[in-house]
Amino acid sequence: MSTQTEGEAIEATVRSFSVLHVLVDAPRPVGVTEIASRTDVTKSTAYKHVNTLVSLGYAEKVESRYRPSIRLLDCARRLEWNNELIRTVRDPVDELAEMANEVAGLVVERDGVAIDVYCADQYYSGTFPAYNTRYLHCSAAGKAILAELPERRIDSILETCPALTDHTITDRDELSMELNRIRERGFSLDRQEQFPDVNSVAVSLRTDDFVSAVYVSGQADELSGKRFEENIPGLLLSASRMLTSALE
Amino acid sequence: MSTQTEGEAIEATVRSFSVLHVLVDAPRPVGVTEIASRTDVTKSTAYKHVNTLVSLGYAEKVESRYRPSIRLLDCARRLEWNNELIRTVRDPVDELAEMANEVAGLVVERDGVAIDVYCADQYYSGTFPAYNTRYLHCSAAGKAILAELPERRIDSILETCPALTDHTITDRDELSMELNRIRERGFSLDRQEQFPDVNSVAVSLRTDDFVSAVYVSGQADELSGKRFEENIPGLLLSASRMLTSALE
DNA sequence: TATCAGTGTTTCCCAGATCGAAACGGCAGC
């Protein structure tokens, strides 16, 4: 979980959020001991933090274990509705997903990873994990974004390039060539570089304040051939034009 | 924002979350002074807390003002995908929305308000605020849930019954009669009690661990007559049976 | 049934993090 410890952050808050992250990422309720070991504090400290989260309504206690509360969703959804970016992007991305008959989304770069601003998952096939951290070096959307960034930022982001599959590009030079290809043809392809059996296509958006990208993801056997390399990229390019003008 | 200050919560954490709430609910970036006044701390304290949120990635600084970051969404979405309840409920609620051709959702009660576990808003007309706090006394889903709770809890929840529209029921006795009607016929109607020109229908779900309700909401002129009082309730009743068995 | 190893919970005290007051610097508008 990337966290720049710039200046002096309030430590108690940082710890509380670490605890929250543990709860959110755990598939089932977790106990105090596990929280403590994952966040590198003592049991008693973990106990106080998780109980603070409970009293705030962000966690729930169930049989002496703890899990995140959907109150967090409530908070996020209010943000969603107040956020102009998301509201602008929703309909065009939904449309894109429908035309492509696949999962489609729009991501922005934050702290060296790609975050979904919105993801239309009506056509989600359930075979790959959605809403995971998307590294920039091994996803179509990530590479499309990298291709827009200055070399210096690319280097600092790419200090680590974990290989998530056999196809992940981990060599810096090879990645540079890939980024050049992307810049030339205007779109980016991910051939099972992030998840096995999942391909993606993406196009970056250049707007004034930030870099973003639209993508389409699907199972590798369905998203292949001409559809993968021409039709879907075509859909994305026209979607990106529409989105770029909508975001002005 | 309801917050039980039970036991001893870590104050720094509580303050940080207050700041986050201010950011989330503000329609535009807010300054330190405003944050301070809304959270009842000094400027310097507010400054440190909001900067901690920035360093954690949950807030962004834009021209010396602060706004929440979509990183919060990322967190919430991971929760969404890890949460069994939401995963179970998604498809049936989507189906319900499609059959009703209206917004449909499922809420649970937390701290005396109804929170959306999932809301299928493909048919959202944009005329009423979505994802707002739903008071239990003036929404179809809220009343359906109230009708399931013991009298004591009802009383404590209903200490305040703000009138959101002219049609809001604010009298405790009248509400008791309304709850009896709901228990008899098995579903709950909201005739513009929460938002002007918005009607809703809801049915409660009885599962072992918690009380929840499914609802359908739409514009009052469209959601009316036999459709409002018979067809949609019929859809909801069958959806509730399906959901109840799916949640076992 | 007794033992034990593993939980979650509570208590306690002190180091040091957090808070607030006040000073600083920058900006906008009379």
Place this chain on the structure above:
DNA sequence: GCTGCCGTTTCGATCTGGGAAACACTGATA
């Protein structure tokens, strides 16, 4: 240039949050 308001920074006293260790409970084991 003056004034008022804002975000930022400094700094010291206070009191909170952290950790060690004891406690309570649970379930497994023999």
